[in-house]
Amino acid sequence: MRGRAEGAQEGAGRLLRLWGWVRRWAGPLGVLGGLGAYAVLAPMGWAYADTARYRYSVEGVPETPVALVLGAGVWSGQPSPLLARRLDLAVDLYRRGKVKVVLVSGDNRFRGYDEPTVMRAYLVGKGVPESKIVRDFAGLETWDSCTRARRIFGVTKLTVVTQDFHLPRAVALCRAAGIETWGVGDDSMGGSRTQATVRGYVREPLAMLKAMRSLTLRPDPALLGRKEPGVEQALASP
Structure with a gap:
């Protein structure tokens, strides 16, 4: 029983560390993703508007x-x-x-x-x-x-x-x-x-x-x- 409890605690600790990493990097990664999408889609938007x-x-x-x-x-x-x-x-x-x-x-x-x-x-x-x-x-x-x-x-x-x-x-x-x-x-x-x-x-x-x-x-x-x-x-x- 003790081994199972220690294993459960270790698993919970890993999940908490993973959640902390996600919270820490979600903002910067979201910004980078948004900038990437803008860089790809902005030329298309310009071309559609400019040539309409x-x-x-x-x-x-x-x-x-x-x-x-x-x-x-x-x-x-x-x-x-x-x-x-x-x-x-x-x-x-x-x-x-x-x-x-x-x-x-x-x-x-x-x-x-x-x-x-x-x-x-x-x-x-x-x-x-x-x-x-x-x-x-x-x-x-x-x-x-x-x-x-x-x-x-x-x-x-x-x-x-x-x-x-x-x-x-x-x-x-x-x-x-x-x-x-x-x-x-x-x-x-x-x-x-x-x-x-x-x-x-x-x-x-x-x-x-x-x-x-x-x-x-x-x-x-x-x-x-x-x-x-x-x-x-x-x-x-x-």
Whole structure:
């Protein structure tokens, strides 16, 4: 009995010490947690507020010369479900006369993986003339696509096309690149797109935090290169 009593007292002592530690550090840890959450979420709040007046529906967006469609993955030679929705929006914009040229920007770093060419083929299959589609093979991330549209292709005014969760960041980055930018997004909820869309919303605060570097420093894209006349030629073509 005595051994059990001593064990119980020892256990109670440990609990009291643990409780004391929790009370001692709960305040500082709570403050640090709050600061961390603010640091992650504040850029998102700013982007949503700052770009609100530039985000539209397909029906309401102002006319611009160019639609910039950002890459979002290719599966077995076909656009991913999210990318297909972006391309469908671009087709709708073109048919409505909201844009004259579609600039498709994506990844082509690896042999056998060519987002822009797959994107072009999809648009052509939907009735967009090939002469009105321009490929950017070095759109490795959103900032690269935006700044290359300005510096390589000479675009000064465009409509960026992506998902709703990505749209505030995309509009903010393209405007920071010196382009008069409006944005059109798709909610992409339903069917095979739902899971990817939910993941997009989850990762977007961290992606926006990373984007603050580009918004602040305006770095060169990963691949720059010489100027290309593709957009100008597409606008001039009949």
